[in-house]
Each structure stands twice: as C-alpha cells, then as structure tokens.
Amino acid sequence: MKTTEIREFHTPTSGIFFRAKRRVLSEKTAFQKMEVYETTSHGRVLLLDGLVQTxxxxxxxxxxMLVHPAMMAHPxxxxxxIIGGGDGGALREVLRYRIRSAVLVEIDARVIEVCRRLFPGLTSSFGDERVEIVVDDGNRFIRQTDxxxxxxxxxxxxxxGPSAVLHQRDFYAALKKCLRPGGIIAAQAGAPLFHLEHLRKKRIFLKKLFSFALYYLGPVPTYPGGLWCYAFLSDRVDPxxxxxxxxxxxxxxxxxDVHHGAFALPEFMRDRRRR
Amino acid sequence: MKTTEIREFHTPTSGIFFRAKRRVLSEKTAFQKMEVYETTSHGRVLLLDGLVQTxxxxxxxxxxMLVHPAMMAHPxxxxxxIIGGGDGGALREVLRYRIRSAVLVEIDARVIEVCRRLFPGLTSSFGDERVEIVVDDGNRFIRQTDxxxxxxxxxxxxxxGPSAVLHQRDFYAALKKCLRPGGIIAAQAGAPLFHLEHLRKKRIFLKKLFSFALYYLGPVPTYPGGLWCYAFLSDRVDPxxxxxxxxxxxxxxxxxDVHHGAFALPEFMRDRRRR
Structure with a gap:
C-alpha cells in the first residue's frame, strides 16, 4: 500500500512531515476540513483545514499546559x-480535579463525534456526569449565557484563520463577564516564533482588561516552532x-516547578513597556 | 532553477523539511559529510552527516543556552x-564576558574554515586575541593537556553517532580533571523526546561524578522534538x-528568569531516585 505523506508548512518553504500508514477519515464538515491519519511516529493525528491539531x-x-496552570492557581x-476543545483533551485534564461542573462549547459537532470514535484516549471524559456538551459558537455562547x-x-x-475572533479584545471583554470574582482564564495564544507581533499587540489589550495578564510557554513538538504560548488572565490571582x-x-x-518555569519569558518575548 | 529540499528524519517516518534556494556547499571532509544550504525560512543551514547542526x-x-547558564553561575x-563548536556560535557567546582566554578544540578543521566563510554571524569571534583554536580530537586533547x-x-x-564517546562516563571523568576548583561543565545532552533512556542512564554516572549534575532544557526549533537538553556539572556550584x-x-x-525556569524538568524527565 502506498503511504500517504502529511505535510504542514510553518513557513512558505519549511515545516514538518509524517508518513501515514493510512488515512482513517477525510471529510468536509459544516465548518472545516477534517482529516485523521494513522502514523507510526505519532499515533493518530487530527488535522483541521490542513493544520495538525492533535x-x-x-x-x-x-x-x-492549557489546563493545569489555571486549575492549580485557583484556590x-x-x-x-471550555471554549472549543472538541477533541476532549482539555476536558480530560479538567476532570482530574474535584470540580462540580464542566461545560464544553464546541462549534463543530462532527469534531466531537469523530474524536469520540477515533481518539478514545482523549475523549474518555465526555461521558462524565459533571460534563455538559454544548454545540454552539463559543463567541455567541458567552454573550448569551448568564x-x-x-x-x-x-x-x-x-x-x-477561522478562530481569529477568539483572539480579539471584544471576545476577552465578554469572556471576563462570565468569570466569578477571583476567576481565571487560560487561553491558547499561538506560536511565539511565528505570531510574535500578534502576541505583542494582544498583550496590550489583555493588560488593560486584567490585573494579571501573563503569557506562559511550553513545548508542543508538532506545533510550529515546537514552542507554544498561552495567556493567563485574572484580576485577583498571580500565578x-x-x-x-x-x-x-x-x-x-x-x-x-514546570508551572513556575513556564512564566519565565525569553528575551525576545519580554514586555518592554512598564505597566 | 529547481529548489532542493532538505529533510531530516526524527523518526523513521517523520521529521522536518526546508526548501533550499540553493546548495552552497557539499563536501566530504576527513570526518563527515558537510553541507550548507541557503533557505528563505532559516537563512543558511549547516548539516553534518545529514543532520541539521545550525x-x-x-x-x-x-x-x-549551552553557554550562559554555566558562565552566569560561575562567580x-x-x-x-570549548570541545567541538567549530561553527563558532558558543565562542561568540563566551566572549560576551570579560574572560582571559578561550580554547576551542574542534576535530574537523574544514568545519571551522567553511563556517568562517559562510556563517560570519557565528564566527566573528575567531579573530579575537583571547581565542586559541586547536584542531584536535577533544577526547584526546583533554587527556593530554595540563x-x-x-x-x-x-x-x-x-x-x-560519531560524537558518542563525548557522552560517556570516561570522557566526563577525564574532563573533570581539567576543571579548576569551583569549575563548571555545561554539555549538550540530546533530545529528551528521542534520547530519554540514554539521558536516564547518563544521569546515573554524572551524579556519581559531580555533586551537582543537573539537566536543563531549552527550545531549539530545528532540533528533533524542538526541545533540547543540556547537562550542568559542578562539584561546588548549584545553578x-x-x-x-x-x-x-x-x-x-x-x-x-529563563535560567531558573530551564532547570524545572517535566514529569517525564524527573529523577525518581533520591541522591
């Protein structure tokens, strides 16, 4: 059988590749192109619109790293x-704590359905009785819920790309209204090596919205540059x-230890402006 | 002109690729195959035996990250x-301090010659009067020098590969004899995601040789897994x-901040044995 090669370009002329043993699924959902491949090197790989998600x-x-810094910092x-996260991985990490409820708002029901079938290691928590799945636009959900x-x-x-709205000021201002006093937001923020200017601009409005608006970093080998940035946002909690x-x-x-180390930002990401 | 594609396999079925604008050099030295490519994404790229070095x-x-943790921890x-480092990058970082002398021992004179010509941003320090270049096998040099x-x-x-000897117990025992009291060794140690078992074994003998034998981490986007491991070794200095x-x-x-964060090791690298 011919092997399929998956490629993700991180610049117009460079990126990563996997040779897939087989393509498990390829379909167009109402929102995006979804593909799943079986690989020797990385197990199953989920791509949305051609980009490796998981x-x-x-x-x-x-x-x-998306989940534990916020969960551990909150008393x-x-x-x-959870906004997005239809693959179930963030939910699995959340349920390691003694929580009362977790609401997951995913825009694309097919992502949930496919991941439940093809990524059982990620989606084991979907059946937990504390969990409520809402299929909706996260940006709309947060403006309507009380x-x-x-x-x-x-x-x-x-x-x-399609999630651009989830990285803008208005979204974070609306999201803040959904927090209890002392609450914390953690958000995937992008690739420091490829979205640095975007991250700089975002930090400016996040610092106006929250008393503590801090970026933190962690490795993700299959994401562009291998180094990933997250935002920690709170009015009361210093992580x-x-x-x-x-x-x-x-x-x-x-x-x-990793928690505290993650907030140490490299020189090229330092915020030169004083608050 | 046809573009050349550089590929480095990190597993038998996955890795990274760059499309090169042109091949600047390709030769067999007495020790290894050396190639230099010009790329849009990463500037000039040096490969030795097919692996991206720089x-x-x-x-x-x-x-x-190879140089500053040791230089900053030493009073x-x-x-x-410097053992190896023929591309000059480590030397450049060393010369940011007010040192008296720097000896660089590189086995392959052609690496030095080619990098001086093709990587001027790395090799600017070769002409410094505090620098002595020795073309020799590092493992032999340290056993003969007083x-x-x-x-x-x-x-x-x-x-x-060819540097395997520079990762073994005997080499570190000999290297230790070249340290002044209070001295520090920092060594490139490999890819946590690909050489984890090797790193585990190495830590066992390093801890027997040095009072402080600690791994630390930093990103290197073009190295396998994007995350790199270094060893900090000293009998007196806790970094x-x-x-x-x-x-x-x-x-x-x-x-x-990055210095201290780098010594926070992830769970999968934690040393479970007590000293």
Missing amino acids: TEKDEFFYHE RPRDIL RRFDVILVDSSDPV RKRLRKKVPKKLKYYNS | TEKDEFFYHE RPRDIL RRFDVILVDSSDPV RKRLRKKVPKKLKYYNS
Missing part, C-alpha cells in the same frame, strides 16, 4: 467552561505565587 | 574550554541558587 503522542504537552475551581465560571479555558485554533493544591497524579509534563 | 535563524536558542570565569579551566563547554553532536553577575546585553533568549 497527535496521540504529544497532545499531553498542550492539554496539560477552589468548581465550575469550568452562568458564571471559576476557570475558563479557551482551546481555540490559531489566531490567523507566580505559591500554588495551593496538590498536583494531580499521572501527569506527563506539568508539575509545580 | 541555522542562522535559530542558532541563538542553542548557543545561548568569575576566566579561562574557558591546562585547567573555569568553565568547559561540550558542544558536540548527538549521543548516537539554581542566585546568580551573581549582570546578564550580557543583546541576548535573544537567555535571561535570569
């Missing part, structure tokens, strides 16, 4: 909202202070 | 030894303590 081998880097996270949350996780795709809770067991990447 | 765009990640680094150094940097290639000196200006990655 691989079975390295998804833990991303999901642990008592009870009600959680529910309030302790931790909100924005598990969107990249700032360039660089001592953490209050025991770290969940069986994590592969995150621990409290 | 790209103009992202070499600063590697060279800053007064005067005499420096010189002693404050900081020794091992800028070798990977633990699998997690307060640093003594002002950080050199104009660095792109390293700063004192």
Whole structure:
C-alpha cells in the first residue's frame, strides 16, 4: 500500500512531515476540513483545514499546559467552561480535579463525534456526569449565557484563520463577564516564533482588561516552532505565587516547578513597556 | 532553477523539511559529510552527516543556552574550554564576558574554515586575541593537556553517532580533571523526546561524578522534538541558587528568569531516585 505523506508548512518553504500508514477519515464538515491519519511516529493525528491539531503522542504537552496552570492557581475551581476543545483533551485534564461542573462549547459537532470514535484516549471524559456538551459558537455562547465560571479555558485554533475572533479584545471583554470574582482564564495564544507581533499587540489589550495578564510557554513538538504560548488572565490571582493544591497524579509534563518555569519569558518575548 | 529540499528524519517516518534556494556547499571532509544550504525560512543551514547542526535563524536558542547558564553561575570565569563548536556560535557567546582566554578544540578543521566563510554571524569571534583554536580530537586533547579551566563547554553532536564517546562516563571523568576548583561543565545532552533512556542512564554516572549534575532544557526549533537538553556539572556550584553577575546585553533568549525556569524538568524527565 502506498503511504500517504502529511505535510504542514510553518513557513512558505519549511515545516514538518509524517508518513501515514493510512488515512482513517477525510471529510468536509459544516465548518472545516477534517482529516485523521494513522502514523507510526505519532499515533493518530487530527488535522483541521490542513493544520495538525492533535497527535496521540504529544497532545499531553498542550492539554496539560492549557489546563493545569489555571486549575492549580485557583484556590477552589468548581465550575469550568471550555471554549472549543472538541477533541476532549482539555476536558480530560479538567476532570482530574474535584470540580462540580464542566461545560464544553464546541462549534463543530462532527469534531466531537469523530474524536469520540477515533481518539478514545482523549475523549474518555465526555461521558462524565459533571460534563455538559454544548454545540454552539463559543463567541455567541458567552454573550448569551448568564452562568458564571471559576476557570475558563479557551482551546481555540490559531489566531490567523477561522478562530481569529477568539483572539480579539471584544471576545476577552465578554469572556471576563462570565468569570466569578477571583476567576481565571487560560487561553491558547499561538506560536511565539511565528505570531510574535500578534502576541505583542494582544498583550496590550489583555493588560488593560486584567490585573494579571501573563503569557506562559511550553513545548508542543508538532506545533510550529515546537514552542507554544498561552495567556493567563485574572484580576485577583498571580500565578507566580505559591500554588495551593496538590498536583494531580499521572501527569506527563506539568508539575509545580514546570508551572513556575513556564512564566519565565525569553528575551525576545519580554514586555518592554512598564505597566 | 529547481529548489532542493532538505529533510531530516526524527523518526523513521517523520521529521522536518526546508526548501533550499540553493546548495552552497557539499563536501566530504576527513570526518563527515558537510553541507550548507541557503533557505528563505532559516537563512543558511549547516548539516553534518545529514543532520541539521545550525541555522542562522535559530542558532541563538542553542548557543545561548549551552553557554550562559554555566558562565552566569560561575562567580568569575576566566579561562574557558570549548570541545567541538567549530561553527563558532558558543565562542561568540563566551566572549560576551570579560574572560582571559578561550580554547576551542574542534576535530574537523574544514568545519571551522567553511563556517568562517559562510556563517560570519557565528564566527566573528575567531579573530579575537583571547581565542586559541586547536584542531584536535577533544577526547584526546583533554587527556593530554595540563591546562585547567573555569568553565568547559561540550558542544558536540548527538549521543548516537560519531560524537558518542563525548557522552560517556570516561570522557566526563577525564574532563573533570581539567576543571579548576569551583569549575563548571555545561554539555549538550540530546533530545529528551528521542534520547530519554540514554539521558536516564547518563544521569546515573554524572551524579556519581559531580555533586551537582543537573539537566536543563531549552527550545531549539530545528532540533528533533524542538526541545533540547543540556547537562550542568559542578562539584561546588548549584545553578539554581542566585546568580551573581549582570546578564550580557543583546541576548535573544537567555535571561535570569529563563535560567531558573530551564532547570524545572517535566514529569517525564524527573529523577525518581533520591541522591
């Protein structure tokens, strides 16, 4: 059988490749092109509109770093909202804590359906009784709901493309209204090596919206540049202070040392403006 | 003109690619195959035996993290030894400090010659009067010299391949004899995602040889997995303590926050054995 090669360009002339053993699925949903490949190197790989979203081998880097810094910094996270995250990975990490409820708002029902079938390691938490799945546009949901949350996780795709709105000022201003006092937002923010100017501009409005608006970093080997940026947003909680809770067991990447190390930004990302 | 594609396999079925504008050089030296390509995405790229060693765009990640943790942790680094490092990048970083001498021992004179010609941003320090270039096998040099150094940097290639000897116990035992009291060794140690078992074994003998034997991490986008591991070795200096000196200006990655964050190891790299 001919092997298929998956390629993702990170610049117009460079990127990563995987040789797939087979294509498991390829379809056009109402929102995007979705493909799943079986690979030797990375297990199953999910692509949306041609971009690698998740691989079975390295998804833990991303999901642990999106979820645990906020969950560990909050003294008592009870009600959680996830915007996006239809692959289930962020939800799995959230349910490692004794929470009361988790609402996941994913725009594309097919992502959920396909991941439940093809990524069982990611979607095991969808059946948990504390979980509510809402198929809706996250940006619309947050403007209509009167529910309030302790931790909100924005598990969107990249700032360039269909998720662009989830990276803009208006979205974060509306999201802030969904937080309880003392609440925390953590959001996927993009690739420092490729979206640096975007990250600089975003930091300016985030710092106006939140008392603590900090970027933090972690590796994701299959994402562009291998280094990923997240935003931690809160009016009350400084994530660089001592953490209050025991770290969940069986994590592969995150621990409290990693937590504090992640907020140390390289020179090329330093904020030169004083607050 | 047809573009050439450079590929580096990180597993038998996956890796990275660059489309090169042109091949600038390709030759067999006495020790290895050396190639230089001109790319749009990463500037000039140096390959040895088919593996990416240096790209103009992202070499600063590697060279800053190999050099500055040791140089900043040492209270007064005067005499420096670099094993390997024929591309000049580590030397450039060393010369940001007020040192007395730097000896660079590179086995392959052609690497030095070619980099001086094709990578001027890396090799600007070769002409400095404090620098002595020795073309020799680093493993032989350290066993024959009676010189002693404050900081020794091992800028070798990977633990699998021609540099394998530079990753073994005997080499580090011999290297230790070249340190002055209070001296520090920093060594490139490999890819946590691909050489984890090797790193585990190496840590066992390094901890027997040195009071402080610590791994630390930093991103290198074009190296396998995008995340790189270095070893910090000393009998007297704990790099997690307060640093003594002002950080050199104009660095792109390293700063004192990054220094401390780099020693926070992820769960999958944690040392479970107590010392």
